[in-house]
Amino acid sequence: GHKTIDELVRADEGLVSRSIFVDDEIFQQELRQVFSRAWLFVGHESLVPKPDDYFVSRMGTESVILTRDRQGQIQVMLNSCAHRGMKLCRYDHGNNRTFTCPYHGWSFSTDGKLVEKPGELVGVPGHATHYKGELDKKQWGLKTVAQVVNYKGAIWATWDPDAPPFLDYLGNMRLYLDAALDHRDGSPGGSEVIGGVQKWRVKCNWKFAPENFIGDLYHDISHRSVDIVGIGPGGGKGRRDPSATRSAICFPELGHGLLGRLPFYEEGPYAPQYARYPEVEAYFRQIHEQRERTLGSAMRVQLSVGTIFPNMSFHGRQPRTLAVFHPISATEMEMWRMYLVDKDAPEAVKEAARHYFLRYSGPGGMTESDDMENWTGATEASMGAISRELYFNYQMGVGHAQPVPEIPGCSVNGEYTEENARIYYRRWAQFMNGLSWDQLMAGSVRAE
Numbered sequence: 002g003h004k005t006i007d008e009l010v011r012a013d014e015g016l017v018s019r020s021i022f023v024d025d026e027i028f029q030q031e032l033r034q035v036f037s038r039a040w041l042f043v044g045h046e047s048l049v050p051k052p053d054d055y056f057v058s059r060m061g062t063e064s065v066i067l068t069r070d071r072q073g074q075i076q077v078m079l080n081s082c083a084h085r086g087m088k089l090c091r092y093d094h095g096n097n098r099t100f101t102c103p104y105h106g107w108s109f110s111t112d113g114k115l116v117e118k119p120g121e122l123v124g125v126p127g128h129a130t131h132y133k134g135e136l137d138k139k140q141w142g143l144k145t146v147a148q149v150v151n152y153k154g155a156i157w158a159t160w161d162p163d164a165p166p167f168l169d170y171l172g173n174m175r176l177y178l179d180a181a182l183d184h185r186d187g188s189p190g191g192s193e194v195i196g197g198v199q200k201w202r203v204k205c206n207w208k209f210a211p212e213n214f215i216g217d218l219y220h221d222i223s224h225r226s227v228d229i230v231g232i233g234p235g236g237g238k239g240r241r242d243p244s245a246t247r248s249a250i251c252f253p254e255l256g257h258g259l260l261g262r263l264p265f266y267e268e269g270p271y272a273p274q275y276a277r278y279p280e281v282e283a284y285f286r287q288i289h290e291q292r293e294r295t296l297g298s299a300m301r302v303q304l305s306v307g308t309i310f311p312n313m314s315f316h317g318r319q320p321r322t323l324a325v326f327h328p329i330s331a332t333e334m335e336m337w338r339m340y341l342v343d344k345d346a347p348e349a350v351k352e353a354a355r356h357y358f359l360r361y362s363g364p365g366g367m368t369e370s371d372d373m374e375n376w377t378g379a380t381e382a383s384m385g386a387i388s389r390e391l392y393f394n395y396q397m398g399v400g401h402a403q404p405v406p407e408i409p410g411c412s413v414n415g416e417y418t419e420e421n422a423r424i425y426y427r428r429w430a431q432f433m434n435g436l437s438w439d440q441l442m443a444g445s446v447r448a449e
């Protein structure tokens with residue numbers, strides 16, 4: 002017989018079955034229970050700056066079109082023709098007034114002047130002749146998401162009309178996401194993705210990545226070669242300030258978490274790291290001072306990495322990145338990385354950031370290739386009839402998490418702990434068990 006979700010995920014004991022990382026049935030259930038319901042990150046507004054721009058994204062295994070309509074609104078629609086399912090957009094991005102299907106030529110529009118609903122069917126070859134005018138075009142538009150929000154430039158969507166508002170879903174994790182998206186607290190020009198979106202496939206289960214980013218400092222040992230070679234932001238050795246202690250911070254009811262210093266701590270003096278590039282150094286020093294002047298103490302977050310349940314992660318300090326891990330199958334994912342810079346930053350700063358990203362992250366980046374080997378190795382070595390019956394161990398720090406009084410709904414548990422992974426898999430189990438939104442949000446502390 003099959004094990005139940007509660008038998009597979011025994012988060013309180015720090016046990017998670019390997020089968021949830023390799024099993025095809027579990028994977029199909031994830032697509033229904035997690036990816037069809039949760040708020041998902043679909044891109045950044047700077048990917049579609051002009052009306053009619055589109056960017057082809059994913060929500061779970063579904064291909065979706067992220068587009069800016071002629072009224073300037075962001076729309077997210079299934080990238081699949083309503084007639085016989087053909088992918089409408091076969092390019093990664095572009096600019097289209099209407100989306101015309103290559104198969105039989107149906108066309109769809111988001112222009113509010115032409116249509117009542119985004120994605121409505123506007124053109125059908127032979128509508129008067131072959132269809133005798135009988136096809137009801139209003140019935141055959143593209144499927145659109147139930148809710149979409151642009152939160153500080155990041156676009157989020159859900160297929161579930163009953164999902165709570167995005168900011169409720171985020172709860173007080175918002176403090177930390179803000180540090181990544183809007184690190185100057187409403188900086189005039191905002192942020193933009195530079196150098197395009199890096200995309201690559203990894204033969205591992207998708208959950209390894211968000212789990213890693215939610216607070217696995219313990220795995221730093223696997224990046225030792227990176228520290229020896231030296232690919233710091235300024236080109237020097239080391240990746241992080243060893244004196245900077247962090248804590249694993251998590252939101253147990255919501256499944257989000259991060260590694261960072263708690264808010265209300267001082268951010269500390271500016272630590273020079275771009276000595277080789279004086280212009281870049283000067284820029285980041287000035288940004289640091291600006292943060293100190295303009296941000297309230299609650300935003301003085303020294304943040305490294307974090308995860309928004311289920312599959313979005315980010316680096317919150319300079320250099321800032323957004324990542325999303327798309328499931329392909331139980332044992333394969335597609336990883337996307339976007340690099341955020343201030344739109345109004347000098348060219349030299351953008352260049353230095355771009356070079357840093359290339360050597361640090363992405364398919365050719367040194368840290369990412371270390372991680373990919375670990376995740377593919379762990380997936381492969383858990384696929385057998387014997388190995389899949391075993392449990393992974395997440396027992397570090399069980400029972401030691403403490404609530405953080407200043408941040409309702411928040412817990413903290415030292416620098417090295419697996420508490421954040423446990424709360425992530427507990428959340429995953431709640432979704433997989435089909436809990437209602439009322440149940441899913443019960444006890445959560447909603448952001449003001």
Ligand code: FES
Binds near residue numbers: 084087105
């Ligand atoms: Fe798109 Fe037929 S599948 S028009």
